[in-house]
Amino acid sequence: MNDQDACVAQATDLVATHFPHALGAVLGGSAAQGRATPSSDLDVAVLLPDSDTSRREVIRHNGRLAELFLNTLADVPEFFEWDRARRRGTVLFIYDQGLTLTDPHGHVSRTREQARALIAAGPPMLTHTEREQSRYSLTCYMDDLRDTPSTNRHEQLVLADFTLREAAHLLTAHQGAWTGIGKWLPRRLLSADPALGKALLQGHRAVAEHADPMPLVTMAEQVLDLVGGPQREGYAHFWRK
Incomplete structure (x- = not known):
C-alpha cells in the first residue's frame, strides 16, 4: 500500500467511525495529491444530513491529526458562496480536486459539480x-x-x-x-x-x-x-x- 492509499484508508475509516450517518465524504489536500508526509494531517470534507450541524473540527484518529470540514446538505450552497467570497476557496478546492471516499446516494458527486462551477467562475473581484x-x-x-x-x-x-x-x-x-x-x-x-x-x-x-x-x-x-x-x-x- 502506497502513502496515498494509506491516507485514503485512514480517512475512510475515520468517516465510518465518527460519522456513520454521513451522506458522503472527500479527502483533500496533500494526502489526496500523493504529497503527504508522515506528519501531514488529513483534510476531509464530510456531507451530513440536515439534522446535524455544519462546523469545522480538528480530531486525532488512530494517531493522525485530521481537519474536518463538516457541512449539512442544506448549508452547502451558502457555505460555498462564503468560501468563494474569501477568494481562497478552501473547501471548494477539496471538492473540486479531492478523492471521493464514500458517496452512496450521489450527494458528493452533485456537490462536486457545484464546487467545480464556482471554481471555474473564479473569485469575486475586489470592490x-x-x-x-x-x-x-x-x-x-x-x-x-x-x-x-x-x-x-x-x-x-x-x-x-x-x-x-x-x-x-x-x-x-x-x-x-x-x-x-x-x-x-x-x-x-x-x-x-x-x-x-x-x-x-x-x-x-x-x-x-x-x-x-x-x-x-x-x-x-x-x-x-x-x-x-x-x-x-x-x-x-x-x-x-
Missing part, C-alpha cells in the same frame, strides 16, 4: 474600497521595508512577510485568480502569474537570506503599477458612509 485599501497597505509595507536598515532584522523580516502577502493579494485579484494563505500562498501566486509571482518570491528570499529588500520592493512596485500605482497622499478611509 473599489477593498482595492484602494490594499494599495495603501502594500505601499506602507513597501515603504517601511525600503527604509528599514538591515541591522533591524526582525522588523525587516516581518515587513517582508507583510509585503509579500499584500502583493500576492493584489496580484491574484488583478489576475482574477484564487489566493491562499500559508503554504498555499506561493502555490496560488505562481499559478496566477508565474513570472511576477516567482520574482516576488525570489525578492522575499533575498530579504531572508541577504537582508536585501530592494528586489522585493521593486516587484511590489510592479504589482502596484498594475492596479493604479502606490497609494499615499489622497487616501481616505471612512468609518461611516
Whole structure:
C-alpha cells in the first residue's frame, strides 16, 4: 500500500467511525495529491444530513491529526458562496480536486459539480474600497521595508512577510485568480502569474537570506503599477458612509 492509499484508508475509516450517518465524504489536500508526509494531517470534507450541524473540527484518529470540514446538505450552497467570497476557496478546492471516499446516494458527486462551477467562475473581484485599501497597505509595507536598515532584522523580516502577502493579494485579484494563505500562498501566486509571482518570491528570499529588500520592493512596485500605482497622499478611509 502506497502513502496515498494509506491516507485514503485512514480517512475512510475515520468517516465510518465518527460519522456513520454521513451522506458522503472527500479527502483533500496533500494526502489526496500523493504529497503527504508522515506528519501531514488529513483534510476531509464530510456531507451530513440536515439534522446535524455544519462546523469545522480538528480530531486525532488512530494517531493522525485530521481537519474536518463538516457541512449539512442544506448549508452547502451558502457555505460555498462564503468560501468563494474569501477568494481562497478552501473547501471548494477539496471538492473540486479531492478523492471521493464514500458517496452512496450521489450527494458528493452533485456537490462536486457545484464546487467545480464556482471554481471555474473564479473569485469575486475586489470592490473599489477593498482595492484602494490594499494599495495603501502594500505601499506602507513597501515603504517601511525600503527604509528599514538591515541591522533591524526582525522588523525587516516581518515587513517582508507583510509585503509579500499584500502583493500576492493584489496580484491574484488583478489576475482574477484564487489566493491562499500559508503554504498555499506561493502555490496560488505562481499559478496566477508565474513570472511576477516567482520574482516576488525570489525578492522575499533575498530579504531572508541577504537582508536585501530592494528586489522585493521593486516587484511590489510592479504589482502596484498594475492596479493604479502606490497609494499615499489622497487616501481616505471612512468609518461611516
